[in-house]
Amino acid sequence: MPFGNFWAGISPAGFPPLLSWCVLVAAAAMLGHLVHRLSGFPRMLGYTAVGLVAGWFGFGDLPWPLQGSTALMLEVAVGTSLLLAASQMSLPWLLRQPWLLLQGLGEPLITLALTTGVLLALDWSWPVALAVGVVAMAASPAVLLRIAEDLRASGAVTDRSLLLATLSTMLALVAALVLTVVFVPQAAPVHGGLRFSVAGLGHLLLNALLTLAWAVLVTLAFWPVLRWQSSLSDATGLYLLATLAAASMLADRWGGSAVLAFVVAGLLLRNLSPRPLIWPQAFQAANSMLNLLMFVLVANMAVQADLSWALIPVVASAVLARMLGKFGSILLLGHGTGLGWRRQWPVACAQMALSGVALLMVSGIAQRWAPFSADAARQVTAIALPMIVVCEVLGVLLASTTLWRSGDAHRGIGRAALHQGEKRHDT
Numbered sequence: 001m002p003f004g005n006f007w008a009g010i011s012p013a014g015f016p017p018l019l020s021w022c023v024l025v026a027a028a029a030m031l032g033h034l035v036h037r038l039s040g041f042p043r044m045l046g047y048t049a050v051g052l053v054a055g056w057f058g059f060g061d062l063p064w065p066l067q068g069s070t071a072l073m074l075e076v077a078v079g080t081s082l083l084l085a086a087s088q089m090s091l092p093w094l095l096r097q098p099w100l101l102l103q104g105l106g107e108p109l110i111t112l113a114l115t116t117g118v119l120l121a122l123d124w125s126w127p128v129a130l131a132v133g134v135v136a137m138a139a140s141p142a143v144l145l146r147i148a149e150d151l152r153a154s155g156a157v158t159d160r161s162l163l164l165a166t167l168s169t170m171l172a173l174v175a176a177l178v179l180t181v182v183f184v185p186q187a188a189p190v191h192g193g194l195r196f197s198v199a200g201l202g203h204l205l206l207n208a209l210l211t212l213a214w215a216v217l218v219t220l221a222f223w224p225v226l227r228w229q230s231s232l233s234d235a236t237g238l239y240l241l242a243t244l245a246a247a248s249m250l251a252d253r254w255g256g257s258a259v260l261a262f263v264v265a266g267l268l269l270r271n272l273s274p275r276p277l278i279w280p281q282a283f284q285a286a287n288s289m290l291n292l293l294m295f296v297l298v299a300n301m302a303v304q305a306d307l308s309w310a311l312i313p314v315v316a317s318a319v320l321a322r323m324l325g326k327f328g329s330i331l332l333l334g335h336g337t338g339l340g341w342r343r344q345w346p347v348a349c350a351q352m353a354l355s356g357v358a359l360l361m362v363s364g365i366a367q368r369w370a371p372f373s374a375d376a377a378r379q380v381t382a383i384a385l386p387m388i389v390v391c392e393v394l395g396v397l398l399a400s401t402t403l404w405r406s407g408d409a410h411r412g413i414g415r416a417a418l419h420q421g422e423k424r425h426d427t
Contacts, residue, residue, distance in 0.1 A: 020059060024050065024051075024296060025292065025296065027050050028046060028047045028050040028051065028292060028295075029292060031047075031050050032044065032050075032292070035049075036150055040151075041397070042147050042150040042151065042396055042400060043146070043150055044143065044150075044291070044295045044392075045397075047295035047299070048296075048389070048392060048396075049299075051295065051296040051297065051298065051300040052299045052300075054296070054300055055299060055303030055304055062300070062301065062304075064301065064304060064366070065367040066301075066359075067367075070297070072249065072252075073290070073293060074294060074297060074356055074359065075248040075258050076241065076245050077142075077290035077291060077293060077294040077356055078142065078259055078262075078356040079248065079259055080241070080244065080283070080287040081141055081142035081145055082141055082142075082169065082263045083244070083262045083263070083266040083269075084141075084266070084279065084284075084287065085162055085166045085266065086166055086170075086263045086265075086266025086270065087269050087270045087277055087279075088270065089163060089167075089266070089267060089270060090270065090271065091267065091270075092271070094163075097338075098336075099335065099336035100337045103333040103334060103337055104163065104164050104167035104168070105167065105171065106329055107164065107168060107325075107326060107333065107351070108137035108138070108167075108168040108172060109137075110328070110329040111133075111168075111321075111322055111326050111329065112133045112134060112325075113325070114321045115133040115136040115318055115321045116129045116130050116132070117129075117321075118317050118318065118320075118321040119132055119314070119317070119318060119383075122314060125193065126194050127185040127186075127193070127194050127369070127373065127376045128379045128380050131179065131362075131369075131376075131380045131384070132318055132383050134175045134176050134179055134361065135172070135176075135354075135358050135361050135362055135365075135384045135387070135388070136322040136387070137168055138168060138169045138173075138354060138357055138358050138361065139165035139169055139326075139351045139352075139353060139354070140165060140169070140353040140356075140357065140358070140392070141169060142294065142356060143353035143395060143396060144158075144165055145162070145287075146288075146291055147396065147400055147403065148162075149288070151409035152409065153408045157339070157343055157350075157402075157406045158403065158409075160337075160343075161346070161347050161350035161351070161399070164347065165350065165353075166263070168351065169263070169357055172358075173257060173260040173263065173357070173361070176361045176364065177204070177207060177208075177211075178204060179365065180365055180369070181200050181204045181207055182196065182200035182204050183197065184197050184369075185369050185372050185373040185376040185377075187373040187374075187375065187376075207255050207256050210251070210254060210256030211251075211256040212264065214250060214256055215261040215262070215263075215264035216268070217247060217250075218243060218262065219268040219269055219272075221243045222240065222243065222265070223272070225239060225240070226273075226277055226278070226279075234280070234282040236283070237280040237281070237286055240283050241283065244262065247261060259357060294355065294356040295355065295392075297359070298355055298356055298388060298389065299389055299392075302359075302385040302388055303389075304385070305381055307382055307386050311383065315383055315386045315387050315390065318383060318387050319387055319390050319394075322352075322387070322391065323352060323394075326351045327348045330348040330351065331344050331345075331348060334347075343406060345402060346402035346405070346406045346408075349399055349402040350395070350402070350403075352391055352394055352395035353391060353392055353394075353396060353399060354387070354391040355392050358384070359385075359388060362381060362384045362388070365377070366378075366380060366381050
């Protein structure tokens with residue numbers, strides 16, 4: 001953050017931080033609309049640009065790792081998107097598709113192996129390489145839901161992309177839980193290692209049970225409300241958000257992963273319901289607003305990473321390894337999944353994006369590891385945060401372009417569509 005003290009120096013005395021974020025969100029909303037209107041690309045590109053500039057100048061500076069209301073807001077924002085994405089996944093149908101299941105589970109594991117191997121080859125320690133590899137496993141269902149909404153995308157490519165992104169994110173959350181609970185980084189003069197904790201197995205079992213308990217709690221709270229005829233009211237949307245916030249606070253107080261619990265709750269709601277769920281419009285609108293805050297926050301926090309010129313090739317190598325792992329595994333394991341080779345490319349491009357769930361994983365790893373090895377926590381942050389922003393921007397551009405080319409999204413883009421008399425995507 002080269003100009004980290006710039007805003008602190010010019011802001012008036014007693015300038016409320018909340019007012020700073022109000023200005024920041026308003027600017028992000030305006031720029032996002034302009035980007036979408038003029039170029040046709042999703043609004044999140046504007047949100048990310050505002051977050052990057054604001055973080056560069058120290059506007060809306062926040063403590064790291066995430067804590068308090070900031071972490072709660074991000075968990076609820078990520079949770080709403082993951083809940084909506086997981087609620088579209090039919091487990092009986094997925095279990096009848098062995099090739100698709102192999103692709104969904106093999107892709108994040110191959111990505112983990114490649115990213116970890118590249119960082120080890122660059123002489124980074126096992127804790128740092130493995131932690132960044134776990135973060136690289138994830139995709140971003142929130143980004144795909146936002147792209148589908150902005151571009152009005154629907155079809156086989158969009159559905160398959162969202163399915164694989166949800167599977168890889170769920171597997172990444174499980175891996176992050178195991179990494180932070182069972183393994184402890186060891187400080188060493190040159191390269192630290194990972195120490196297996198026997199006591200951590202008991203903590204892992206407890207966290208898994210608590211995660212399942214929060215998932216069941218959310219499911220029980222959502223189930224009767226979504227089955228009522230009046231479930232489309234605005235009050236229902238507020239009730240759902242309050243339930244997610246309460247579950248996040250309970251998980252923070254007692255243990256377990258709230259975000260993973262939201263994924264499990266979405267799966268339970270989808271597979272226990274005899275009919276498709278209809279989410280309240282107010283809940284989906286709140287999800288869009290929370291996503292705006294999430295994309296701004298992700299970009300803002302990434303600029304705060306301790307990135308030096310020497311780390312730029314390391315971050316670039318991690319991004320390329322992640323891209324190779326996701327592209328190569330989806331194309332290699334795509335045989336028998338029901339989509340032709342030409343349609344596997346758009347699905348692979350849609351897996352590039354990273355966002356809020358990755359930021360939560362990095363924050364959790366840094367917070368858990370800091371007391372044992374501050375250097376390992378700092379190095380993971382310095383590599384992973386820039387990787388998240390680069391992958392978010394590249395993922396949005398690649399996913400949007402390939403959805404246009406595959407025919408799932410409208411082809412009208414900005415002024416060119418108006419001049420040629422074509423139907424715009426936003427009309």
